[in-house]
Amino acid sequence: MNEQLENLNRLPLRDDLRGLTPYGAPQLDVPILLNVNENTHGLPEHVRRAIMAEIESVVGGLNRYPDREFTRLRQSLATYLGHGLTADNIWAGNGSNEVLQQILQAFGGPGRTVMSFPPTYSMYPLLASGTGTTYVTGTRAADFSLSADSAAEQIRAQAPNLVFLCTPNNPTGTGMELDVIEAAYEAGEASNAVVVVDEAYAEFSHADNPSALQLLPGRERLIVSRTMSKAFALAGARIGYFAAAPQVSDALRLVRLPYHLSAITQATAVAALTHADSLLSNVEDIKSQRDRIVAELTGLGLKPAPSDSNFVLFGGLENPRAVWEGLLEAGVLVRDVGIDGHLRVTAGTEAETTAFLDRLRELLTA
Template sequence: MTRAQRLDRLPLRDELKGQEPYGAPQLTVKAMLNVNETTYDVPADVVDAITKEVRAAAETLNRYPDREFTALREKLADFLNRDLPTPDLSAENIWAANGSNEVMQHILQAFAGPGRSVLAFPPTYSMYPLYARGTYSEYIAGTRSADFTQTPEDVAAQIRQHQPHVVILCSPNNPTGTALGLEVVEAAYDAATEGETMVVVDEAYGEFRQPGTASALTLLHGRPRLIVTRTMSKAFALAGGRLGYLAAAPEVTDALRLVRLPYHLSAVTQAAARAALDHAETLMANVERIKVQRDRIVTELQRMGLRPYPSDANFVLFGGLDDAHAAWQHLLEEGVLIREVSIPGHLRVTAGTEEETTAFLTALRNWLEETHGRDPR
């Protein structure tokens, strides 16, 4: 009997039967550009600082950690305030958990759940329906325009039509890289207040925004049903540290305290995150390098005759491929791993170091030459 057959014999929840676990391929190649990690190594001084903080935390691991992770919330508020014209966020506005996945889970546990619904707009982050399923919430798949953008009128109309309890706006959106104008968020919020809807703006890639693209953090004041989520996995090169967080009205963080598990953030996680925040300037320097490579990818893909989409993230979605899987396989054979997405003729690539970006562009150009019989330059 196979493991799958043995699994089928367990009294599993009906909605989990036949499902596959979430996960991208984890392969070791020279250029791993498929899950939007920061591919630069963590700088040595940041490693030293994290090691020092974790060493100190280890001395008290016989005790439970600070349940309120107060020092960490203060540092997260200080970091977000740097991006605000009026820096008025405090620890009372901040919540954190083990990755933005757990942050989203807390939000849905508090505001969605049985008999309630969650609205998102595919193509978008593929975990959203899984969050809904895990919290016994109905998932509603909204729609986007053909170029994956969203207008204030259309988003507001869909919220009024479906009347969800939670609506998730991903900006910059994964996998398309498109960012939302604040007028979209404002329209969504206005429509939400006509019912019982919380508005979540997922800004996991917010630090990579193009100049002039504003953050929804600027809209928090006076909007108690607005939540803006962030992560330290991307810009802070802390994907292995698992620290996600949000900013919202203090009453929202009070609501999340009702559903969190006791001492959900370990002392080690808190220590590592605090140390990384103390070195934010060093880590943000790598963000600027990544943005240069992202824009380079867009330019070079256009020269190849492909269709890259404008990106405010650390990745680029591109189309124009006759056989996206064949292109993906060729790149993998050349030591470059990128992401297959559920959009025909499209692939997504993370902007890595200059060397990794060159490896990707060279391998893709070679594939186009082989399959189209021409030099795509």
């Protein structure tokens, strides 16, 4: 036991937190970072100028608390999402992780359960633990898919208070048909389950994988979560949000911290949303690199999962650790997500993607 762990264990830490390790991917200083699904294209210069101008407009008022209801931001997000949504349907937080945490604070807690279907976003059990919510798991098919019948059967059997459905799924990249979400919602009716559809990577989906936003009318227990970290290249700004029935936001107002979104955060998001079309043009380039990765990995005899996201999970590796280290030696950092024989790579710029593919080809033929 190292000294840091000994020091930690002397504190009156909650028993269910003892022995846990913090969430996070390796943060290494290498030229090509393709491990945490960031938007590698960055912000165009005119968008950066617009954000700086919007921030400048609020700096003079930083001695005052920000708009607690972040009204302009909710209006801007509703306009961006469409589907007849209004500001009353929108909630936002410091990244989608905070939004999910607030949902668990409001609808989860001791004596309640949240269900998801691994392999999926590894923050779900950590958020559940932090809110005293019991985390229960379902299963997926061998190809990481989840059918409507399977999801409904498992939800009825577990009778959870919340269900998290990630689509496109992280870390597999696979999309989910709308009938799965509909079936999950109906199956959760008996336990009055809140169904959260985590669409963090929705903007990268193929055209035949529609958003769950269209399912919101008439479903007051359905929440569709999004983020501005990925498609909008604002991972450093920490802006997440959801769309749902207005009463869901009312529930979160009971648990949110006062003035939880700073004036600078709100200004950054509003400015970026004003230039949504420009930012989303980069998404098309990222999608083309993702599809290129899938095609070339298939040609190398590997097994990439079908991806609707900005990353690709690929299997068929006899020694993924050796491949991970070989890529790192060449200055390319990818992610080992703990799935046997697999690694995950973010779709980068054309040059970054080429560097990854060239080095991987060298490692596989060595």
